[in-house]
Amino acid sequence: EKYREGEPIEHNWINRRGSQDFSRLVAYQDAFQPGARRYDVGERSNFALLPMAAEALRQLIDWEVGNVSETIGTLTDLIEEKAEGLGIMTTPKKRRVRHMIGLMLGHDAPDDLARRLTTHNVFVSVRGESVRVSPHLYNTERDVDLLFEILERVAG
Structure with missing residues (x-):
């Protein structure tokens, strides 16, 4: 409001x-x-974007929203599992969407965490004491492993 x-x-x-x-x-x-x-x-x-937007919608229809959600949801579930294994709190599954997850690092997280991660080609969004991770269809389980390897290195 x-x-x-x-x-x-x-x-x-x-x-x-x-x-x-x-x-x-x-x-x-x-x-x-x-x-x-x-x-x-x-x-x-920006009318030049309309053909690209139309093609993106056709691609989404072809892939089907449920398949996209399931694919990305599998990655967010893995992120949750790995985070909990390290003692990192996450947004509970019943309170989040399938395509993103919050990792609550607390006040001990470095102020320049986003910059540190970016130097390793890890792109996330820092929100206060949390990190928002939004996997895409091109991400793999190996990417999730790398996220946590690098997160431990730069935030620990």
């Missing part, structure tokens, strides 16, 4: 009130679009 009138990070023409009325684009507005539209960053008007 509080974000409906929030301040967007990006200030561009398309997230301004009335920007959908192309005949009045020169009547520039300081006010933002209402609701979530205020956070748009120009993706609606």
Whole structure:
């Protein structure tokens, strides 16, 4: 609720009130679009991306959402298992989605953990005292093993 009138990070023409009325684009507005539209960053008007988006949707239909969820879910389950083996708390399975998992490292985690991991080509999102891991279809069980090998090395 509080974000409906929030301040967007990006200030561009398309997230301004009335920007959908192309005949009045020169009547520039300081006010933002209402609701979530205020956070748009120009993706609606990037027509060059439409063929790629359409192809991505066709690919997803071909793979089937359930198969994608199961494949990625197998990796997040493995991440949970390995984390628990190291005493790292995770977001409980019943409280998370299949495509990502949080590893709660606590306040002892290095402040520059994301940078340290990146130097080893491990890309995760640090959220406070937690690490959000979002495997993709190209990731493998070996990638999960490497994640924990490197995590132990740089965070321990």
